[in-house]
Amino acid sequence: MTQNSEFTAEQKQYLQGFVVGADALRNHRGQPTFAATIAASSGGAATTLANAVGLPVLAPAGSEGVHRQAQDRALADGKKLAPEEQAKRDKHPFEIWDEMRGAAAENRFPKGTDVFLYKFHGLFFVAPAQNDFMCRLRFPGGLSNAHQLRGLADIAELWGAGHADVTTRANIQIREIGAANPLNVITSLEDLGIITRGAGADNIRNVTGTPTAGIDPREIIDTSPLCREMHHYICQNREMYGLPRKFNIAFDGGGTISALADTNDIGFMAVSIDPGHDVPPGVYFRMELGGITGHQDFARDTGILLRPDECVPVAAAVVRVFIEHGDRTDRKKARLKYVLDRFGFDKYLEETQKHLKFPLRRFPLDRCQPREPVDRLAHVGFHPQRQPGLWYVGVVLPVGRMRSDQMRALADIAEKYGSRSIRWTVWQNLLISDISTENKPHVKRALEATGLHWSATNVRAGLVACTGNAGCKFAASNTKRHAMAIADYLDARIALDQPLNIHVTGCHHSCAQHFIGDIGLLATKVSVGEEMVEGYHVFLGGGYGEQRNIGREIYRDILADEAPPLIERMLLGYLAQRAGPDESFYDYTRHHSTATLLEHFQAQQSIPA
Ligand code: SF4
Numbered sequence: 001m002t003q004n005s006e007f008t009a010e011q012k013q014y015l016q017g018f019v020v021g022a023d024a025l026r027n028h029r030g031q032p033t034f035a036a037t038i039a040a041s042s043g044g045a046a047t048t049l050a051n052a053v054g055l056p057v058l059a060p061a062g063s064e065g066v067h068r069q070a071q072d073r074a075l076a077d078g079k080k081l082a083p084e085e086q087a088k089r090d091k092h093p094f095e096i097w098d099e100m101r102g103a104a105a106e107n108r109f110p111k112g113t114d115v116f117l118y119k120f121h122g123l124f125f126v127a128p129a130q131n132d133f134m135c136r137l138r139f140p141g142g143l144s145n146a147h148q149l150r151g152l153a154d155i156a157e158l159w160g161a162g163h164a165d166v167t168t169r170a171n172i173q174i175r176e177i178g179a180a181n182p183l184n185v186i187t188s189l190e191d192l193g194i195i196t197r198g199a200g201a202d203n204i205r206n207v208t209g210t211p212t213a214g215i216d217p218r219e220i221i222d223t224s225p226l227c228r229e230m231h232h233y234i235c236q237n238r239e240m241y242g243l244p245r246k247f248n249i250a251f252d253g254g255g256t257i258s259a260l261a262d263t264n265d266i267g268f269m270a271v272s273i274d275p276g277h278d279v280p281p282g283v284y285f286r287m288e289l290g291g292i293t294g295h296q297d298f299a300r301d302t303g304i305l306l307r308p309d310e311c312v313p314v315a316a317a318v319v320r321v322f323i324e325h326g327d328r329t330d331r332k333k334a335r336l337k338y339v340l341d342r343f344g345f346d347k348y349l350e351e352t353q354k355h356l357k358f359p360l361r362r363f364p365l366d367r368c369q370p371r372e373p374v375d376r377l378a379h380v381g382f383h384p385q386r387q388p389g390l391w392y393v394g395v396v397l398p399v400g401r402m403r404s405d406q407m408r409a410l411a412d413i414a415e416k417y418g419s420r421s422i423r424w425t426v427w428q429n430l431l432i433s434d435i436s437t438e439n440k441p442h443v444k445r446a447l448e449a450t451g452l453h454w455s456a457t458n459v460r461a462g463l464v465a466c467t468g469n470a471g472c473k474f475a476a477s478n479t480k481r482h483a484m485a486i487a488d489y490l491d492a493r494i495a496l497d498q499p500l501n502i503h504v505t506g507c508h509h510s511c512a513q514h515f516i517g518d519i520g521l522l523a524t525k526v527s528v529g530e531e532m533v534e535g536y537h538v539f540l541g542g543g544y545g546e547q548r549n550i551g552r553e554i555y556r557d558i559l560a561d562e563a564p565p566l567i568e569r570m571l572l573g574y575l576a577q578r579a580g581p582d583e584s585f586y587d588y589t590r591h592h593s594t595a596t597l598l599e600h601f602q603a604q605q606s607i608p609a
Pocket of ligand 1: 466467472473476506507508511512
């Protein structure tokens with residue numbers, strides 16, 4: 001193809017006539033116009049042709065053009081796109097099905113930037129940690145059912161490791177999927193009504209919500225319809241994929257169990273407004289923005305008050321601003337927080353308003369009814385529902401793991417004694433709901449038969465661990481194994497009478513959110529002689545919700561084997577020095593300086609088991 005300037009006036013006239021004629025026919029057939037097709041193409045020849053016929057060459061037609069335009073702006077500024085942005089530009093992640101089929105048929109894993117593109121389908125090639133795929137799913141609001149759980153058990157057994165892990169986004173991961181089987185897994189999941197699209201890479205992840213939605217005696221509003229609506233909005237709009245970076249959205253219905261909404265990019269917090277204000281009384285949502293605790297930031301209140309039906313369009317508008325202004329060149333600075341830092345809330349909300357057909361409503365936070373405190377142990381054990389005579393049970397899953405035989409047994413329990421409903425929580429466990437009082441003893445016996453339990457010590461109830469180096473290449477330590485070792489050690493020595501959260505995370509990505517645990521462990525390698533061995537940095541006093549706080553580092557480079565006795569001394573110091581039996585570990589750590597806490601801990605002696 002020659003350069004645009006080389007077309008003669010006659011040639012241009014011919015091409016324009018050709019395009020107009022072709023479009024008339026394509027329009028008649030209901031096909032996209034030739035003009036749009038040219039504009040959508042990224043090829044240089046098409047650009048030249050489009051120039052020749054006088055078409056605008058801005059971006060691909062359709063909803064995804066906004067991403068191309070954002071990349072084009074970065075390039076026009078003389079910047080270099082991040083490799084992941086270039087990969088998305090070169091090959092659309094949702095147009096690689098044939099390649100994925102071919103690779104599976106040849107028993108091949110993806111290479112290079114294709115590894116990143118597979119994540120758009122929820123498929124993570126996790127080498128070198130394991131020479132396998134991990135598949136991450138989506139459950140809006142963490143809601144599932146017995147039929148799906150049974151199917152998951154089969155899939156995990158047929159093509160995975162025979163177990164599944166509940167994640168800190170109330171989601172499920174299936175591991176150890178061989179190169180031949182990723183499409184068997186995702187198509188079988190779709191047969192169950194479970195999608196994996198967008199579960200990884202630069203997408204809006206599993207929408208989380210209050211796990212007791214609809215059954216919670218204390219909730220302000222049932223968030224499950226909103227989680228579902230948000231989920232389907234994302235699924236049905238391709239521009240909601242391929243963002244500058246990953247994005248998290250959560251709905252908190254004000255219930256008993258926290259969904260950790262303030263750790264999300266967008267946290268919608270239900271509030272009640274009493275009569276006497278300049279908005280009608282009722283239930284609304286506050287919008288918080290910018291949570292990313294791995295970067296030591298919680299989502300902050302924007303001053304915006306939304307009716308429930310306004311939340312999804314506003315979330316979409318917030319995402320659109322992020323698409324336009326997120327950094328496409330530096331992955332470390334690409335999350336929403338950094339646009340907010342650059343813009344400030346006022347400018348960000350002004351931009352958001354441009355994408356909305358209704359005005360954003362400002363309303364002071366202090367005129368809203370404060371949220372009831374959460375119950376930190378309400379995700380384990382039996383609890384009454386708001387439906388009289390019915391109970392939900394929180395089943396403890398050690399660091400989130402359940403075997404296929406346990407999944408089938410849990411499905412049986414939910415079917416026989418509940419309403420088939422299964423709810424995943426961000427605390428890496430599950431709830432079975434709608435159990436009658438008379439069936440509680442049957443459920444207890446059935447749970448015990450699975451090897452799982454409904455009750456846990458305070459240490460185990462609040463124990464959270466990310467995948468760790470048994471399955472994640474970023475991890476510096478075996479977090480799940482060390483978390484279990486810590487629980488075993490402590491439970492043999494200490495009877496803790498207050499809730500405690502221990503969060504064990506394998507790297508700075510902070511999937512187990514070490515900064516918000518009462519005790520947070522961040523994996524590192526510690527030098528011992530000439531060797532580098534597994535260890536941790538230790539943080540204290542993190543919290544969420546009403547007690548939101550980023551934990552402070554108190555010990556560095558602790559060997560993994562030293563962590564259990566060290567935490568034991570910390571807990572003994574707390575029990576010995578707390579102001580009274582009602583003072584929580586969180587309050588205790590907040591009331592004392594680091595130097596005083598260290599003195600308290602050093603004064604303690606480890607207890608023989
Ligand atoms: Fe992997 Fe790091 Fe996330 Fe742990 S925190 S699962 S090591 S990425």
